Amino acid sequence: MGSFFAGIKAGTLSGIIYVGGIAVFNVVLLYALQPHVLQAISTAYPQSCPMVPNVNGSAADCFQSVIAVDVPFIAFVGFFIALIYSGIFGLYYDWLPNRGATLKGLVFAAIIGFNLVFFGFSGYVFDSESGTATGVLMILWTPVFGYLLGRLYKKYTRVVEFSSQDSSLLRIVVDGRDSTGRAKTFATTSNHKLRAEVSEDASFKEWEPTEGIALEDARSFETSMEVNGNGKLVGKVGTKY
Numbered sequence: 001m002g003s004f005f006a007g008i009k010a011g012t013l014s015g016i017i018y019v020g021g022i023a024v025f026n027v028v029l030l031y032a033l034q035p036h037v038l039q040a041i042s043t044a045y046p047q048s049c050p051m052v053p054n055v056n057g058s059a060a061d062c063f064q065s066v067i068a069v070d071v072p073f074i075a076f077v078g079f080f081i082a083l084i085y086s087g088i089f090g091l092y093y094d095w096l097p098n099r100g101a102t103l104k105g106l107v108f109a110a111i112i113g114f115n116l117v118f119f120g121f122s123g124y125v126f127d128s129e130s131g132t133a134t135g136v137l138m139i140l141w142t143p144v145f146g147y148l149l150g151r152l153y154k155k156y157t158r159v160v161e162f163s164s165q166d167s168s169l170l171r172i173v174v175d176g177r178d179s180t181g182r183a184k185t186f187a188t189t190s191n192h193k194l195r196a197e198v199s200e201d202a203s204f205k206e207w208e209p210t211e212g213i214a215l216e217d218a219r220s221f222e223t224s225m226e227v228n229g230n231g232k233l234v235g236k237v238g239t240k241y
Contacts, residue, residue: 002089002090002091002092002093002094002095002157002184002185003090003091003093003156003157003185003186003187003190004087004088004090004091005087005090005187005190006090006153006156006157006185006187006188007086007087007088007089007090007091007093007153008083008086008087008090009152009156009187010086010090010148010149010152010153010155011082011083011085011086011087011089011090011149012083012086013148013152014082014086014145014148014149014152015079015082015083015086015145016079017144017145017148018082018109018141018142018144018145018148019075019078019079019082020075021141022075022078022116022122022123022137022141023071023072023074023075023123025123025134025137025141026071026074026123026124026134027067027071029130029133029134030063030066030067030071030124030130033129033130034063036126036127036129037063037066037126037130038059038060038063039059040126040127041059041062041063041126042059066124070124071123071124074120074121074122074123074124078116078121078122081112081115081116081119081121082112082116082145085108085111085112085115086108086112086149089104089105089108089149089153090153090157093153093157093185094183094184094185096108100150101150101151101153101154102146102147102150102151103150104150105146105147105148105149105150105151106143106147106150107146108146108149109142109143109145109146109147109149110142110146112142112145113138113142113145116138117135117138122134122138123137156187156188157185157186157187157188158185158186158187158188158227158229158231159183159184159185159186159230160183160184160186160213160227160230160231160232160233161182161183161231161232161233162174162179162180162181162184162232162233162235163180163181163232163233163234163235164180164181164234164235164237165234165235165236165237166202166237167180167181168199169198169199169201169202169237170196170197170199170202170204170235170236171196171197172194172195172196172197172233172235173194173195173196174192174193174194174195174225175192175193176193180235186227187227188227189226189227189228190226190227191224191225191226191227192224192226192227193222193224193225194207194215194222194223194224194225194233195221195222196221196222196235198221198237202237202238202239203237203239204221204235204236204237204238205219205236205237205238206218206219206236207219207223207233207234207235207236208233208234208235209225209231209232209233209234210231210232210233211229211231212227212228212229212230212231213225213226213227213228213229213231213232213233214226214228
C-alpha cells in the first residue's frame with residue numbers, strides 16, 4: 001500500500017499547477033480566437049444564451065459567461081478529479097509495478113489526463129481548431145503534472161523495510177496487514193500500529209529499528225510506530241522455554 005494522505009498532499013499543489021495552467025491556456029485561447037468563438041456561439045444559440053440564465057443574451061454576453069463561469073467550473077471539477085486520483089495514486093503507490101516515483105507519477109498523470117479529456121474537463125472546446133490546440137497542450141502539460149506528482153509524493157513520504165529475524169517464527173503486522181519482508185511507504189511523521197505475531201514455539205524478544213523510526217515501546221510485541229525517515233525495522237524472537 002502507500003499513503004492516501006500523502007497522495008492528496010502531493011496532488012493538491014501539482015493539481016493546482018496542472019489544472020490552473022489548463023484554465024489559463026483555455027482563457028488565452030478563447031480570447032485569441034474570439035471572433036471564431038462568437039460566430040460559433042451565434043450559430044449554436046441564435047435566439048438565446050443558455051449560459052446566462054433567464055436572459056436573452058447576445059453572443060458577447062455568452063462569451064463573457066464562458067470566461068467567468070464555464071472555464072472556472074471546468075477547472076474546479078478537473079482539479080477535484082485530479083485530487084481524487086492523486087489520493088488513489090498515493091494509496092496504491094507500493095502496488096504499482098513500475099519502480100521510481102517519477103515514472104509512477106507519469107503513468108497516473110496519463111490516466112488523469114485521459115479522464116479529463118474523456119469527460120470533457122480539459123477546457124472549453126468549440127471547434128476542431130481549439131480542440132487540436134487543447135489536445136496538444138494536454139500532451140505537453142500532463143507529463144509536467146506527472147513529474148510534480150511523483151516528486152512531491154516522494155518528498156512527503158518515507159520508506160520502511162520490515163524484516164523478521166525468522167519469518168517462520170515471527171510475522172510483522174502493520175495497521176492490520178502482514179508486512180513481513182516488505183518495504184512500505186508512509187507519510188512523514190505518521191503513526192502506525194505495530195504488532196508481532198509469534199508462533200507457539202517462540203517468544204517475542206524486541207524490535208530493532210534504525211534511525212528515523214521511533215517506537216513507543218521496543219520490547220512490547222504490540223506498540224505504535226512513528227515514521228520520521230527512511231529505515232528498517234527488525235522483529236527479533238527468542239526461545240519460549
